[in-house]
Amino acid sequence: MGDLDFQHQTVLLREAVELLRPGAGKVIIDGTLGGGGHTEALLAGGASVVGVDRDPVALAAATARVGGNPRFQPRQGNFADLSRVAADLLPVDGVLVDLGVSSPQLDVAERGFSFNKDGPLDMRMGPDGPTAAELIATTDEAELARILKEYGEEPFARPIARELKRALPTRTLEAAEVVKRAVPRKAWPTRIHVATRTFQALRMAVNAELESLDTLLAALPALLKVGGRAAVISFHSLEDRRVKDAFRALAGQCTCPPGLPVCVCKSVGDFQVLTKKAVAASEEEVEANPRSRSAHLRVVEKVR
Numbered sequence: 001m002g003d004l005d006f007q008h009q010t011v012l013l014r015e016a017v018e019l020l021r022p023g024a025g026k027v028i029i030d031g032t033l034g035g036g037g038h039t040e041a042l043l044a045g046g047a048s049v050v051g052v053d054r055d056p057v058a059l060a061a062a063t064a065r066v067g068g069n070p071r072f073q074p075r076q077g078n079f080a081d082l083s084r085v086a087a088d089l090l091p092v093d094g095v096l097v098d099l100g101v102s103s104p105q106l107d108v109a110e111r112g113f114s115f116n117k118d119g120p121l122d123m124r125m126g127p128d129g130p131t132a133a134e135l136i137a138t139t140d141e142a143e144l145a146r147i148l149k150e151y152g153e154e155p156f157a158r159p160i161a162r163e164l165k166r167a168l169p170t171r172t173l174e175a176a177e178v179v180k181r182a183v184p185r186k187a188w189p190t191r192i193h194v195a196t197r198t199f200q201a202l203r204m205a206v207n208a209e210l211e212s213l214d215t216l217l218a219a220l221p222a223l224l225k226v227g228g229r230a231a232v233i234s235f236h237s238l239e240d241r242r243v244k245d246a247f248r249a250l251a252g253q254c255t256c257p258p259g260l261p262v263c264v265c266k267s268v269g270d271f272q273v274l275t276k277k278a279v280a281a282s283e284e285e286v287e288a289n290p291r292s293r294s295a296h297l298r299v300v301e302k303v304r
């Protein structure tokens with residue numbers, strides 16, 4: 001795949017950019033640069049943008065798209081590590097993460113994310129760490145079942161884990177066949193491929209996706225200036241719950257015992273949640289890009 005073939009349809013573009021309020025003199029970190037869709041709009045809003053991605057292919061593609069702008073800087077790294085990757089710029093005016101994988105990552109067989117295309121069972125977003133095949137080989141059956149159940153909400157986690165350990169697949173289609181064997185035919189889901197949940201769970205484990213998100217959320221107080229905002233777009237209920245809980249904690253939750261008619265603790269945090277309910281994609285966006293159906297955008301501002 002040439003870099004210029006990198007096509008990812010940006011989700012919640014207008015909503016995220018409006019809430020991040022880019023403007024001249026502001027520095028915003030796009031922690032999931034991908035194809036550079038959000039970054040391009042943030043640059044157009046006048047901000048300087050540091051685009052971080054763990055995937056060198058994404059960095060190259062986004063740089064081809066927006067690299068001509070002197071206010072753009074690409075950096076390879078994990079957004080969990082922004083205090084190091086962007087140490088020279090902190091604190092900043094905004095941080096955005098648009099979680100998960102990009103369409104080109106999913107679509108290129110060699111990346112190993114797809115149960116529809118034959119490729120090595122890799123699934124790494126970046127060049128480091130064990131592949132999905134290595135994860136299966138080195139994780140015991142009980143832990144593998146936990147991963148499938150927790151990250152994939154897979155009802156047949158145990159038989160699939162048993163079959164994966166028996167077969168030790170190294171190719172994507174082989175892994176998909178293993179899942180098909182492990183799940184009784186009449187229990188196959190009708191709306192999604194029977195291997196969807198397993199592949200999602202393996203991907204989340206291979207890339208330590210929830211751990212990276214937790215680390216980022218914990219680092220927000222040190223990353224942002226007063227008046228700075230953080231926006232997170234998530235696609236999985238486990239992620240959205242973490243974001244919601246972390247933002248509430250940053251905003252200082254009421255610690256009054258339940259049942260008191262009015263709050264007396266007057267607990268206050270250094271952040272204010274700007275999205276009482278997560279922002280979802282409009283009907284038009286969902287129609288144009290079905291992937292946006294499960295997107296949730298939440299934003300906080302550091303207020304003191």
Ligand SMILES: C[S@@+](CC[C@H](N)C(=O)[O-])C[C@H]1O[C@@H](n2cnc3c(N)ncnc32)[C@H](O)[C@@H]1O
Nearest residue numbers: 010032034035036037038053054055078079098
């Ligand atoms: C959904 S895409 C982002 C798309 C981008 N917002 C756009 O409009 O084109 C997610 C990107 O984040 C990257 N990514 C995911 N987790 C990451 C992490 N922990 N650190 C750095 N990059 C990550 C992936 O490699 C992928 O390129």
